[in-house]
Amino acid sequence: ATPTAIMVGTGLGAQAGILFRNADALEQAQKLTTLIVDKTGTLTKGKPTVSDVIPAVGIEQDALLSVASTLEAGSEHPLARAIVDYAAAKGMKTQSVNSFKAIPGKGVTGQIDGVSAFLGSPFFLKDNGFLETDSISSDLEQNGKTVVGVGKGEQFLGFIALSDTLRPDAVSTIQALKKAGISIIMLTGDNERTARVVAQEVGIDDYIAGVLPANKADTVKKYRATGECVGMVGDGINDAPALVAADVSFAIGAGADIARDTADIILMKSDLTSVLDAISLSHATLSKIR
Numbered sequence: 607a608t609p610t611a612i613m614v615g616t617g618l619g620a621q622a623g624i625l626f627r628n629a630d631a632l633e634q635a636q637k638l639t640t641l642i643v644d645k646t647g648t649l650t651k652g653k654p655t656v657s658d659v660i661p662a663v664g665i666e667q668d669a670l671l672s673v674a675s676t677l678e679a680g681s682e683h684p685l686a687r688a689i690v691d692y693a694a695a696k697g698m699k700t701q702s703v704n705s706f707k708a709i710p711g712k713g714v715t716g717q718i719d720g721v722s723a724f725l726g727s728p729f730f731l732k733d734n735g736f737l738e739t740d741s742i743s744s745d746l747e748q749n750g751k752t753v754v755g756v757g758k759g760e761q762f763l764g765f766i767a768l769s770d771t772l773r774p775d776a777v778s779t780i781q782a783l784k785k786a787g788i789s790i791i792m793l794t795g796d797n798e799r800t801a802r803v804v805a806q807e808v809g810i811d812d813y814i815a816g817v818l819p820a821n822k823a824d825t826v827k828k829y830r831a832t833g834e835c836v837g838m839v840g841d842g843i844n845d846a847p848a849l850v851a852a853d854v855s856f857a858i859g860a861g862a863d864i865a866r867d868t869a870d871i872i873l874m875k876s877d878l879t880s881v882l883d884a885i886s887l888s889h890a891t892l893s894k895i896r
């Protein structure tokens with residue numbers, strides 16, 4: 607594209623809340639053949655709320671919530687904020703916690719009253735000996751909810767389910783992208799069952815679940831290695847390495863600063879339609895070569 611076309615394209619983008627951080631991104635976006643899309647915070651709003659609290663047999667709901675909010679108080683994960691807010695609204699007080707640790711893609715752990723406590727994915731709870739299986743395959747997951755487990759000492763305390771809502775333009779955007787001939791793959795650290803339901807809801811056939819943050823970038827590289835021109839859309843700290851690995855990366859709106867600092871294109875309006883608009887702008891810019 608000519609320097610003038612680049613300037614015009616960048617300017618039009620800025621007016622529409624689409625910040626192209628380099629000329630290359632504006633030129634490359636129209637070449638995308640595959641788009642990898644993060645689930646939480648990208649396809650969904652990323653503002654989960656607690657929908658169900660399910661104490662284990664013989665456990666009080668308050669006991670479950672108290673341990674959960676105590677552990678999550680130190681975490682910045684969106685699920686953590688939801689749990690802390692929910693417990694606070696119920697008047698629960700958090701206890702003090704020692705040796706707190708957040709394990710990306712899995713959960714959190716710490717010592718409460720000198721006893722080890724864990725909160726995280728069913729897989730994480732199984733790994734730490736609280737569950738026999740990670741495939742609890744509950745009705746909750748069939749509804750696309752994320753289910754986390756809580757354990758302390760020797761005891762499994764129960765589950766907490768959280769639901770997040772799809773961005774209102776998720777279905778229409780995915781449909782339009784597919785129509786434009788772009789293959790869509792959903793990528794998530796969430797479990798297989800929840801991922802399947804959300805993918806179906808949005809109209810995505812291919813999804814990869816249970817991906818640890820450290821492995822998201824490898825997935826991008828794998829698709830690039832097959833000759834695809836790969837775009838990545840993400841919102842979180844977890845997505846930064848994957849954004850770097852993509853040919854063209856998009857950070858959605860109010861996401862983490864690190865995602866915005868990393869991505870080639872920043873979607874200020876926090877809507878998914880902007881991805882389509884960015885690609886259209888790229889086409890328009892390139893067709894203006896005289």
Ligand code: ADP
Nearest residue numbers: 646681683685686711712713726727794795796
């Ligand atoms: P995503 O890729 O969907 O943004 P993450 O990689 O952040 O998800 O997390 C994957 C899974 O790890 C979550 O669905 C949850 O089960 C678990 N997890 C990670 N951190 C936390 C936390 N602080 N509180 C509860 N669950 C967590």
Ligand code: MG
Nearest residue numbers: 644646647842
């Ligand atoms: Mg995310």
